[in-house]
Amino acid sequence: MFIDLNDFNSNEKLQFDICIIGAGAAGITLAKTLNDGNLQIALLESGGLNAEGDTQALYEGIYTGPEYMPLKAVRLRAFGGTTGYWGGQSIPLDEFDFTYRDWIPNSGWPISYSELMKYIPEASNICGVPLGGYQWSSIHDNNKPEFPFNPHNFNDLIMRFSSPPRHFGEYYRDEVGQSKNITCFLHANVTGIITNETASHISHVNVSTLDGKKTDIYAKKFVLACGGIENSRLLLLSNQVNPAGIGNEYDQVGRYFMEHPNFDSGLIKISDGVKVTSLTNPRLRQGAHRVRLDFRISEKEQKQLSILNHSAFFAPKDIPQIHMHSDIGFMDKVWNKLESLYEKAFESDSENINNTEFTLRIRLEQAPNKNSRITLNRDKDALGLQKAQLDLRFTDLEGKTIEAVQEKLARELGNTGIGRMRIDFDPTDSNWKNQCGWQVHHSGGTRMHKSPKHGVVDPNSKVFGTDNLWVAGSSIFPTSGHANPTMNFVALCLRLAEHLKTVKIV
Amino acid sequence: MITEICVANESRRRFLKSLAALAAICLSPKIVYGMKTSANGWQTILRNLAEIESIRNIGNKYLVSTNGIHSFNTLLISLKNTNLSSLDENSDAHEISATINKVIREDFINNNVVILDNWWLSETEVKLCALAALAA
Numbered sequence: 001m002f003i004d005l006n007d008f009n010s011n012e013k014l015q016f017d018i019c020i021i022g023a024g025a026a027g028i029t030l031a032k033t034l035n036d037g038n039l040q041i042a043l044l045e046s047g048g049l050n051a052e053g054d055t056q057a058l059y060e061g062i063y064t065g066p067e068y069m070p071l072k073a074v075r076l077r078a079f080g081g082t083t084g085y086w087g088g089q090s091i092p093l094d095e096f097d098f099t100y101r102d103w104i105p106n107s108g109w110p111i112s113y114s115e116l117m118k119y120i121p122e123a124s125n126i127c128g129v130p131l132g133g134y135q136w137s138s139i140h141d142n143n144k145p146e147f148p149f150n151p152h153n154f155n156d157l158i159m160r161f162s163s164p165p166r167h168f169g170e171y172y173r174d175e176v177g178q179s180k181n182i183t184c185f186l187h188a189n190v191t192g193i194i195t196n197e198t199a200s201h202i203s204h205v206n207v208s209t210l211d212g213k214k215t216d217i218y219a220k221k222f223v224l225a226c227g228g229i230e231n232s233r234l235l236l237l238s239n240q241v242n243p244a245g246i247g248n249e250y251d252q253v254g255r256y257f258m259e260h261p262n263f264d265s266g267l268i269k270i271s272d273g274v275k276v277t278s279l280t281n282p283r284l285r286q287g288a289h290r291v292r293l294d295f296r297i298s299e300k301e302q303k304q305l306s307i308l309n310h311s312a313f314f315a316p317k318d319i320p321q322i323h324m325h326s327d328i329g330f331m332d333k334v335w336n337k338l339e340s341l342y343e344k345a346f347e348s349d350s351e352n353i354n355n356t357e358f359t360l361r362i363r364l365e366q367a368p369n370k371n372s373r374i375t376l377n378r379d380k381d382a383l384g385l386q387k388a389q390l391d392l393r394f395t396d397l398e399g400k401t402i403e404a405v406q407e408k409l410a411r412e413l414g415n416t417g418i419g420r421m422r423i424d425f426d427p428t429d430s431n432w433k434n435q436c437g438w439q440v441h442h443s444g445g446t447r448m449h450k451s452p453k454h455g456v457v458d459p460n461s462k463v464f465g466t467d468n469l470w471v472a473g474s475s476i477f478p479t480s481g482h483a484n485p486t487m488n489f490v491a492l493c494l495r496l497a498e499h500l501k502t503v504k505i506v
Numbered sequence: 507m508i509t510e511i512c513v514a515n516e517s518r519r520r521f522l523k524s525l526a527a528l529a530a531i532c533l534s535p536k537i538v539y540g541m542k543t544s545a546n547g548w549q550t551i552l553r554n555l556a557e558i559e560s561i562r563n564i565g566n567k568y569l570v571s572t573n574g575i576h577s578f579n580t581l582l583i584s585l586k587n588t589n590l591s592s593l594d595e596n597s598d599a600h601e602i603s604a605t606i607n608k609v610i611r612e613d614f615i616n617n618n619v620v621i622l623d624n625w626w627l628s629e630t631e632v633k634l635c636a637l638a639a640l641a642a
Binding site for chain 1: 611
């Protein structure tokens with residue numbers, strides 16, 4: 001059921017089995033998965049059922065780093081979270097994303113790839129992504145063109161799309177609203193996580209509306225699921241016992257923040273008479289669903305070149321990068337426009353078959369960087385809480401990766417006879433970072449690790465030093481690969497839900 | 507052999523023109539610098555002779571970028587050391603085209619790449635263009 005805290009009056013103690021803070025893709029997945037009839041679940045949403053300007057303003061923060069969008073514009077603070085702006089693109093993380101790559105400091109996960117893949121089929125279902133493989137060979141279409149590159153150099157990747165993109169707020173509204181065991185509190189802003197005197201056990205959270213109506217929510221277990229920046233921010237803000245915040249004994253909360261930069265560069269010209277429709281027209285419809293063929297340098301060659309993971313595709317020169325605006329109404333228009341552009345891209349691929357000029361769009365993994373971090377600023381929001389400050393940083397590996405991909409592609413285009421490439425990229429000119437587009441994928445900040453000296457949550461996503469606080473969402477990712485995070489963290493939410501059902505809290 | 511071709515001036519000139527024209531068909535300087543041709547056969551080669559300026563343009567850029575160290579003969583000698591040496595004036599258009607393409611692909615595989623105006627081109631293709639420029 002939904003309860004709008006603005007209209008809620010009760011003197012009863014609000015006690016639940018599980019309290020999930022945040023009703024985006026992670027929070028909704030957890031709530032619906034834990035909803036087996038035996039548990040009373042509180043799902044706390046800062047916003048309403050739709051985006052509202054004053055709530056969205058709570059995302060305002062201070063940003064330092066390469067040119068980026070306003071922080072209040074990059075997440076959606078309403079039921080369903082940022083899936084309201086989701087394009088639906090999905091692919092699982094790569095197996096080698098989970099391993100330690102010795103040329104990428106702090107890379108690797110403390111859980112195995114198979115731990116993720118076990119939950120991908122159900123995560124696909126929840127996200128509305130059609131099941132199927134993620135290689136070109138998994139597409140069964142007699143008219144499918146060949147992938148033309150040498151597999152030793154480049155691997156094909158299939159991006160599958162939830163189509164239309166599944167906006168969790170709309171799609172799961174009835175399921176949550178009609179549930180007797182899930183109570184979704186709207187306009188319920190968590191203003192404090194209250195612990196015992198050793199900060200090892202969470203007793204309750206303070207909740208407030210923007211109008212100042214306050215209540216407390218008690219639960220046996222708590223899950224933070226409010227996004228890549230807010231998860232860290234709430235842990236840092238909860239400093240009543242430990243000045244550094246919860247789970248921050250080793251100064252790890254907020255660190256290793258990562259995004260997925262897009263970089264468009266270079267000019268690809270296809271030779272006269274050469275048809276490579278798998279590259280020049282990479283979008284296919286599979287019944288009602290859409291797929292796109294991308295490629296990346298093979299795992300072996302990535303190791304040889306000591307570069308980051310990435311994906312790439314030939315982009316028509318006039319497809320814009322995403323640059324969101326801070327105004328919600330405008331954002332909706334922008335997003336609607338982008339969605340129609342995506343649709344148009346699929347519809348018009350056949351019309352573009354004779355295009356011979358493209359740019360190369362590379363979607364980059366960012367290297368985990370301890371100094372790329374979220375901290376608290378002195379400025380306060382409308383609830384009196386310190387705003388987040390994001391210092392987003394690159395390492396040298398990102399530029400090295402762009403350079404390597406372009407050079408390898410230029411050679412591959414030549415040795416396959418497909419065409420030639422002009423490379424304009426200069427990694428020594430740091431201004432390239434200001435020309436990036438962004439996938440608006442926030443990862444890290446509360447990274448998963450075996451040790452509290454190097455991470456914030458353990459391999460079960462439990463915050464170090466606590467016995468009943470977990471974190472869900474891509475903020476737990478130690479490395480983010482090139483893959484879109486939503487389906488991946490939904491899979492990890494399924495894993496977490498399974499774990500939470502087994503944990504006994506005394 | 508290319509060195510033997512050099513001996514006979516007339517056949518050399520005819521061969522080089524043909525080679526350069528085939529380069530226009532086979533090579534990507536034409537896609538990079540705007541020529542619009544694609545076909546096989548000698549009729550096309552003759553037609554392409556009219557568009558040789560684009561090829562020469564590339565060739566001249568390469569000659570400038572190498573500070574004038576290349577002469578007609580040094581280019582021929584360096585090309586002789588590639589699989590192009592299997593070509594002679596008796597080679598037909600198909601054979602010439604296939605051989606040039608093969609050598610160019612090998613250049614990219616072996617990293618024999620020349621960067622002109624930020625374009626990544628095969629060393630052989632730009633040398634052929636330079637040859638065409640010098641043969642003008």
